[in-house]
Amino acid sequence: MMKSLYLIAVGAILFSCSNPKKSKEMTENYQPEVPKLTSDIMTPEVLWSFGRIGEPVVSPDGTTVLYSVTNFNIEENKSYRDLYTVSVSGGEPVKITSTPEKESSAVWRPDGKKIGFLWAKSGDMQLWEMNTDGSEPVQISEIKGGITGFKYSPDGSKILYTAEVKMEQDIHDLFPDLPLANAHLENDLMYKHWDEWTKTVPHPFVADYKNGKIENALDLLEGEPYESPMKPFGGVEQLAWSPDGKTIAYTCRKKTGKDYALSTNSDIYFYNIETGKTENKTQGMMGYDQNPIFSPDGKWLAWESQERDGYESDKSRLFLLNLETGEKADQTVDFDQNSNALTWSADSKSIFFVSCWHALTQIYRLDVADRKITPVTSGVHDYAFVAEAKEKLIGIKHSISKPDEIYTIDPETGAETELSFLNKPILDQLTMGKVEERWIKTTDNKQMLTWVIYPPHFDPNKKYPTILYCQGGPQGTVSQFWSFRWNFQQMAANGYIVVAPNRRGLPGFGNEWLEQISGDYGGQNMKDYLSAIDELAKEPFVDAEKLGCVGASYGGFSVYWLAGHHEKRFKAFISHDGMFNLEQQYLETEEMWFVNWDLGGAYWDKSNAITQRSYANSPHLFVDKWDAPILVIHGEKDYRILASQGMSAFNAAILRGVPAQMLIFPDENHWVLQAQNGILWQRVFKQWLDKWLK
Numbered sequence: 001m002m003k004s005l006y007l008i009a010v011g012a013i014l015f016s017c018s019n020p021k022k023s024k025e026m027t028e029n030y031q032p033e034v035p036k037l038t039s040d041i042m043t044p045e046v047l048w049s050f051g052r053i054g055e056p057v058v059s060p061d062g063t064t065v066l067y068s069v070t071n072f073n074i075e076e077n078k079s080y081r082d083l084y085t086v087s088v089s090g091g092e093p094v095k096i097t098s099t100p101e102k103e104s105s106a107v108w109r110p111d112g113k114k115i116g117f118l119w120a121k122s123g124d125m126q127l128w129e130m131n132t133d134g135s136e137p138v139q140i141s142e143i144k145g146g147i148t149g150f151k152y153s154p155d156g157s158k159i160l161y162t163a164e165v166k167m168e169q170d171i172h173d174l175f176p177d178l179p180l181a182n183a184h185l186e187n188d189l190m191y192k193h194w195d196e197w198t199k200t201v202p203h204p205f206v207a208d209y210k211n212g213k214i215e216n217a218l219d220l221l222e223g224e225p226y227e228s229p230m231k232p233f234g235g236v237e238q239l240a241w242s243p244d245g246k247t248i249a250y251t252c253r254k255k256t257g258k259d260y261a262l263s264t265n266s267d268i269y270f271y272n273i274e275t276g277k278t279e280n281k282t283q284g285m286m287g288y289d290q291n292p293i294f295s296p297d298g299k300w301l302a303w304e305s306q307e308r309d310g311y312e313s314d315k316s317r318l319f320l321l322n323l324e325t326g327e328k329a330d331q332t333v334d335f336d337q338n339s340n341a342l343t344w345s346a347d348s349k350s351i352f353f354v355s356c357w358h359a360l361t362q363i364y365r366l367d368v369a370d371r372k373i374t375p376v377t378s379g380v381h382d383y384a385f386v387a388e389a390k391e392k393l394i395g396i397k398h399s400i401s402k403p404d405e406i407y408t409i410d411p412e413t414g415a416e417t418e419l420s421f422l423n424k425p426i427l428d429q430l431t432m433g434k435v436e437e438r439w440i441k442t443t444d445n446k447q448m449l450t451w452v453i454y455p456p457h458f459d460p461n462k463k464y465p466t467i468l469y470c471q472g473g474p475q476g477t478v479s480q481f482w483s484f485r486w487n488f489q490q491m492a493a494n495g496y497i498v499v500a501p502n503r504r505g506l507p508g509f510g511n512e513w514l515e516q517i518s519g520d521y522g523g524q525n526m527k528d529y530l531s532a533i534d535e536l537a538k539e540p541f542v543d544a545e546k547l548g549c550v551g552a553s554y555g556g557f558s559v560y561w562l563a564g565h566h567e568k569r570f571k572a573f574i575s576h577d578g579m580f581n582l583e584q585q586y587l588e589t590e591e592m593w594f595v596n597w598d599l600g601g602a603y604w605d606k607s608n609a610i611t612q613r614s615y616a617n618s619p620h621l622f623v624d625k626w627d628a629p630i631l632v633i634h635g636e637k638d639y640r641i642l643a644s645q646g647m648s649a650f651n652a653a654i655l656r657g658v659p660a661q662m663l664i665f666p667d668e669n670h671w672v673l674q675a676q677n678g679i680l681w682q683r684v685f686k687q688w689l690d691k692w693l694k
Contacts, residue, residue, distance in 0.1 A: 034425040041456055042430055042493040044682030047484060048072050048675050051422045053396060053404040055105065060112040062390030063088055065406060068104060069422060072675040079675070083117065083134070086419050088389045088408060093420060096134030105149055105236070108132075110156040116140075118147065127161065127214065141214050148202060149229075149236035152209075153245040158273075159209045160239060160248055161217075164200040167225040188257030192590050192639040194232035195669035201227045204239055204250050206273065220250065220271050220278070228252040230266060230290070240292045246273050249281070249292040249301060261592040265309045268292045268301070281321060282328075287314050295348040299323055300368070302342050302351055305330070310593040311518075313475035315511060316340055318353060318366060331371050336510045339364075343387050352376070352386045352393060352411075356508040359449050359479045363395060363409060377414045380435070382480040394419075398482040400453065401432040401489055431456040433492035440501070440535045443527045449509075450532045451478060453488040453498040463543040465693040466497040468533045468570075470551030470558035471506065474517055474525075474598065478502045485672055485681060486552065494686045495694070496548075499536050503528035519600045519610040521582070522561055522617025529558065533569065545571070546693040550685075552576035552633075553641065553670065557619065560649055563630060564622025572692035574685060576633040577641050577670050580649040582618035588642045623652045629659035631688040633681065635668035661688060 035049050052070040059066065065088060070081045081102040086093040097103050099119075106117035114129045119137070121128075124146030130137040141147060143163055150161040171178070171185050184197055191198060203224075207217040221228060228250045229238035238251035253266035267282040268289050282289040287306030294301055301321040306314035318331045318339035332339055337355045344351055351366045361382035365374050376393070377383060384404070385396040393409040397416070406420040436452040455464060469486070471478050478500045491498045502509065504525040505517025517525050537544040549570045551559045556578020563573050579585045583603045586595050596602075600610035630653050634646030643664060653660035663684050665677055672681050 035429075037426075037429045040429060040431040042432075042490055044490065044679045045074065046426065046430070047487060047490050047682070048074060048678055050403050050426060050484075052484075053406060053420060053422055056385060056387065056394060056396060056406055057107050058088070058387050058389045058394055059108050060110060062388070065389070065394055065419065066106055066108060066115060067406060067420070068106065070102075074675045074679065077674055077676045083115070084420075085132070086406065088392060088394070088419075090408075090417065090419060093422075094133075096132075097130075107150075107152070110152050110154055116150065116152065118150070120146070127159070129212070138212060140209075140212055143217075151236055151239060151241060153241050154243055155245050157209055158206055158245065159214050160204060160206050160236075160241065161214075162202050162204050162229060162236060162239070165203045165219070166200050168199065170199060189261040189592065190257055190590060194590075195637040195639055196232075198231070201225060202229055202231065202234075204228050204248070206248060206271075220248065221252070224254070225256050226252050226254045228269075234290070237291050240294055242294050243296055243298040247271065247294075248273065249294070251290040251292065258592075261590065262596065263309055264288050264306070264312050264593050266290055268303055285328075287311065288316075289319075291342065293342055293344060295344050296346055297348040299348065302344065304340060304342065311597050312591075312594060313473070313507070313514070315514075318342065318351065320368070331366055331368075332373070335373050338507055339366075341385055345388055352388065354383045354386055356382070356477050356479055359451070359477055359502050359508055361477075361479055363393065363414075365411065375414075376411055377409060377416065379416075380437075380480060399480040400435050400451065400482065402427065403482045432489050434458060435488075438535075440532050442524075442531045444524065446513075448501055448503065448528055448532065450499060450501040450535075451488070452536065453492045453500070455492045455495050455497065458541075460541050462541060464495065464497045464541055465546035465548065465689070466499060466533070466536060466542045467491065467548040467550055467689065467693075468529060469498055469500040470529060470549065470555035470562075471500070471503070472551065472553030472555040474505050474521075474554035474557075475507055475514060476554075477506050477508045479508065484678060490682065494689070496689065497536070497542060499532050501528055501532035503532070518598055519614060521557070521599065521614050526558065526561060526565070529562065530566075530569070537569075548572040548574070548689050548693050550574040550576075550689075551578070553578065556641075556646075559630075560619035561617065561622070563628065564619060564625040566628070568627070570628050572689055573628055573630040574633070574688060575630065575646070575649065577635065577638055578632075578645065578649070579619070579641055580645045580652075581620040582615050584620075584648070585641065585645065588644065590639055620648065620652065623656055626653060626656055626658045629688075629692050631661045631663065631684070633663045633665075633684075635665045635670065635672065637667060637669040640670050 054068045056065050056067040064085050066085050068081050070079050072079045083097040083103050083106050084093045084095050101120050104118045116129050118125050119128045127141035128137050128139050147161045147163045204220045205217045207214040240249045248271045250269050265286050266288050267280050270279045286309040289305045292303040305317045305319040308314050316338040321328045339353045341354045355364050363376040363383050363386045381397050381399045383395045383397050387394045393411050395407050396404050397407050398404045407416045407418050409416050433456050434454045438450045439447045440450050442448050488498050507514050536542050547570050556575040559573050559575035560578050560580050599614040603615045605611050632646045632650040634643040636643045650662040672678050
């Protein structure tokens, strides 16, 4: 049914690709041709044809970048991930693998002579090594159940890896005579997390690496029911080797069940390889402490630290531990921004990191000696990663109009040079809409940055239907992000002006702006939304009679709330994975620290004024005022906001006689990750808006 669209719109025609220098098993994949588009306007199929860059690693000599590229075959509804290298000095990227099994987590061996990577060639994910040109892959691990990540020790004699460990008995352990029974028997909270039932926990293991094999593996958390790295998104960035290879730093929140669900208090632990002893290095620091990195000279440990327990969106501070004196200090006391993706300079005198300010994410440098912080880059973009190479920095950069690409950056001047050019052949065929920065006055006389994205070939003499975008998080910046679902250029390509305000509750505008939203759902941030759309509605090219409102997660909550308070502004709504009934949400979600912080606590606490205000603003209480068509979208594997929230909203709309439609994805979580589901999402999104706004 969809095949003709692939051939015409996407060019997802596949052809056999071989390389005589590689072993046959590393060149079995098929590669997509560069799409030959019939129009310069982006479509969902074109959006899903972009390659996705990830996992960049600089070689030990600083001359080469190793990275992965993921492509989607829409017809197969399958993704392929392959590995590439490119010289830091520029030149054509070299594709070094091409298999159906998705190579991942690739790194250079410390001696630079081999590349280690994870590969599920047959069965479980295992650790492999190959030559730097992709030839002669050799499996070096045989871990039952597979491994999920790894790091070489600095001298290459040991390997730190992570693997899932079963810590609790399931029903088949308890009742072995019922092998066909299918049930979960639970006794505490956190039985679900993000999109899975939590039956295992990740543990770090250290093993000797001899003669091309790993052996004598030791579980650093033997017998402990704790996670390291932390689910659902933590990886090997939460573990680190000391330069002398004698210490492993790992991130862990040593809590389970209800205690785990109520707290974000993770710590950095040191495990001594020689003695086997473990020491908590952040004892008494109550928020998230994570992502440790040792300085190359072994004198410092840097990590990302949050001050308050239970507040997952607290300021991410850059902390340093002097390993000689034991002194710990916040290096960002006077820096009213987050500090993320830390990396040391080779001389141990500086730390590079990324931070968002005014909806732009730049690379910054901290000078350790005087705590001076200096921006390295500037421009309308977001950097998501930074690492040091030979006299240069390597970064991954994107914008509203361009997906991720790899760049070199001059650390002194900030001058950038693109290296990867992965998506240039597609971008050269497309016309992107203009992206405009506007500062809009709010109801309390503040200035709010709002992105306005215009349709391609915008004509100021015409009137355009316009949609208000409501951000999720709720503390997620509306920066220069590129998304494969909430893609502003794709929305604009459908013929809409997109209004995307950085309303109250978003980082990048100081802590006061960020924290105003906590305990004030339905308050000032909703007024901010309306300020943005009301200001744009004054423009002669905006059709004020054809306004829509869309959003996901907290943005989905915003849509439901605005549907009951918009006073006839909007003619159509779309809510994805939104909170509809806050009392229901309090007892359905898994991370209880989130609802306790953002809503103020449990709805039965009648003595708490903040809590009662939060629940009084639950969207389900205002359904009697719903008067505009609404599309509800939800994933049934979403355990952060259960699909029952979306179903309740849809049922309420139908019972109220409000035109409504519901799109349910049985196999998607809080996001939409599969190619055909993603394209379906985009088509239904457009059809709904077109039906009511055009």
